[in-house]
Amino acid sequence: MIQLNNLERSYKSPAGQFWVLRRINLEIREGEFITIMGPSGAGKSSLLNVLALLDDGWQGEYWFRGQAAHEMKRKQRSELAKRNIGMVFQSYHLLDELTVRENIDLPLSYKDIPHKQRQGMVADTLDRFQIVAKKDLFPSQLSGGQQQLVGVARAVIHKPAFLLADEPTGNLHSSQAKEIMELFRELNRQGTTIVQVTHSETNAAYGSRTIQLRDGWMVADTANPDLEAYEAVKQ
């Protein structure tokens, strides 16, 4: 589904070039549930942002279902992301001025979808996530878990093929976290390819594959035992 070849990301700083991702070669197949782990500053969120096509400053190749994202302009990438990718954030990033229903409807409002169809999709999603009773509440009126639930609902309403989650349970209690992870598992079972970033081993256990990053390098991949140790690669 996704192929990254020699993908790198760096920033210029007064001290010189600062690398956050180094020669990432990664293949993500349809239906996988991948966990990306690593210490702080390893480049986990940076990799997730690249996968989400939120970041443009990378070099290398990024193939999405055979399409060369690395050759696309910003607008084309946005369209690609809009159609195929959903994102769940650690801080939920719900809009405080919008109700639950309106937050869930938000991604649809940026697509050319007829109004009635949108209404139907929102209704279905509310029902699917069992939050119909809360549709007219504002985020400040929900618990953390409920907010994240809405965040997930918003991320999947347009049935993306690819769901990215950046520390989705980072701000939740364990029981709420379990609920969210179970939801992810169910979505994956239904065919959604999921990539999550997490520090939690418990959460990682829900996935089918774990990738380790360190200092921007991919140092381990449970799907690729032949991955060279990063010390050797660094040399």
Added chain:
Amino acid sequence: MHMNVLSQDIRYGLRQLRNNPGFTAIVVFTLALAIGVNTAIFSIVDALMLRSLPYSHPDRIGTIFTRISGPILSDERHHIDGEQWELLRDEVPALISAVSGTRTSGVNLEAASHVQYVQAGRVSEHYLDVLSIDPVMGRNFSHTEDLPHAPKTAILSYGLWRKAFDADPHVVGRSVLLRGEPYTVIGVLPEDATTPLNADVYTALQPTRQGEGGGTNFDCVTRLRDGATWPEADSQINRAWLHRADRYELGDNPGAQVSYYSVPLQKGQTATLRPQVLALMLAAGFILLIACANLASLTLVRVLRRTPEIATRMALGASRWQIQKQLWIENLLLALVGGTVGVAVGFGALRGLILLLPEHFLPVSRLSLDTRELAFTGFVSIATSILFGMLPAFATRRLDLRSAMANRMSEAGEGMNLRQGLITGEVALTVLLLAAAGLLARTLIHLETLPPGFNAEGVMTAKASLDDARYHDAAAFRKLLSESTEAMRQIPGVQYAAVGLSLPYERELNSGGITISDGKEAGRDVIGDEVYVTPDYFAVLQIPLLSGRAFTESDGANTQPVAIVNQSFVLKAFHGQNPVGRHLNKNQVIVGVVRDVAMVPGLDNYHLPLSTEETMYIPAAQMGGWNLELLHIWFQPSWIVRTSRPIEGLTARMQRALASVDPSLPFSGFHRMDDLLAKTLATQRVEVALLTTMAALALLLSAVGIFGLVANMVRQQTREIGIRIALGSTIREAMIHIGVPGLRASVLGLFMGLVLCAGGLRVMRSVLYGIGVYDGATIASVVVVLASVTLVAATVPTLRIARIDPARTLREE
């Protein structure tokens, strides 16, 4: 689908405004003031310059300007004389032409035993035809009625017909007493009819080359005949007028080139007012720009605070255009609400303006807030929303989604340079407005404190119209003045009573030429003014007698003609030598010299609102009957009393005193001398009031902008300030660190404003009196005021720094 998206954006926008009431209130308030001021001023501009005159084919109605190029340049509308009128009428077939008196005169109308004072306009036979006004009852003046000594006829305005004649449907053919003579009513004008004269009643002018027509005492209006063109008409006018015997235009300009050309009547009527009105519109435009700069700054901060929300939306698929559209819709909603409130503000401002403006300030047109003004308000609202919404929208163009969503923005505040730039611009414009207002205010003070030359305390005046056939006779005129002033002297508390043709602070009669009869200046003509007065005139006004004597009761119709002249006359005619005993106009002896009084000049200094002129006073008792008729068409004499103390019911007693001599002669109004000064300087007062208000508004807006900038910096840099204090900075040092950007922007704005003043204030040269354009005291005052206000605005928000708890800040970090 697009409508659904639009209605969604509108719904979200309204919700944003509702959930941020403080921000919304400030924006709406600022916009309402700025848009309201612009709407009110535009109403004046519209009425004066844009709105078509309420006549059929107004583009075919005009008047004639004279262009003189010589030692003295001139390009303006002139009054014309009888000869010019007859040539225009007879030798310019391209036009239907008409003339009128230059202004209305107050006359007494007696109908059904009721006397009232009305404004009468004198017009030639085709005046109403030029304006395409058909009487709603009766008819227009005929050719015969416009000839000298023709039967006297009158056309009533609709308002007078309703008020004085109870809308009598049989009024046509009725006889009324006007100016003490019987006139037959021949017509009534339509309700909505309006003329440049704006009179209550119209009578035939009967213009000739003699009398009034011997001087430039007529205004002309013209209409192009069908098929004719303006160039054609101008060519005919020039042919007709350039070969006249008496070319008065060359009087002070021998050898100059003179030409005549037609201009639209609207322009001709309003030419002298246009510069002031356009200046006001410019000032109002500045207010709007300052308001937009303020709002752009406020909105920028607010948008930047919403950066995480905007980044989330973009992460969810919103394009930059969709984000900007939403922001613009929010701004548009604010602007429309502000504009709606602005219409109410404009309406209130307009009502206030109408009260302030001198009577008949706007020739012909009426001030109103109608669809045109509403459309203007709508346009300004939309333009404002684009202006103040543009900058914040552009600020989001380079959004880094990752940092924005993590709420990691530059702690100094995105857009800080932009905001400081806006503050600089606001302050610069404020400097210009303040300086202009200051200069005008000083001009007004100068004019109001000019030495009056008399004592205005304890003086009451009242005018009455002697444009009345009964007072064409000199004996009747003398009897009226003598007996009425004697009756007023009997009022307890009255020290003196007198009558004068004109008063200080008014325009005087231009005599056309006073000839010195003896001495080395014999034969020389002095252009000056003439004022007839009764003996106690100088005493009642306490005008100092500098030499010789005042008039007495013995200076009568059959005694030696005498005159009293003023200082300016002595200087000009006699080079400062005491002229008592000298002769003027063959047989008048100068018996005294008085001090100059401040008056409205009509000769050399006619562009000044107040000045002094060479004046010759003559005893009213020595006025010949032959010129009383003409004199009292143009001027109404004033009765003047001086009292030793306030007298209750003084005006009623004065009226009774006059009525005891002539029961059918009403006073038209009572005025203290302060009222006359206020009336003379009304235009200047309005200009000062308006410009000062706008400058104060600009100062307030600039102060709010600076306050907001610094307050926002305090808020955004709380963490940094806490760390600085924890590391040893004093509160004072922190305050200086935070307040300096706002002060820096203000200082730069002040400097730029002074540069703007160097160029911009020059245009005010023609409206300043008594001070120069770069008056040091005014500029210094502006600098001090602005510096003080900006210092306070930049300092007050930093006081919050004293409440920052470094320990708590670091804990949160």
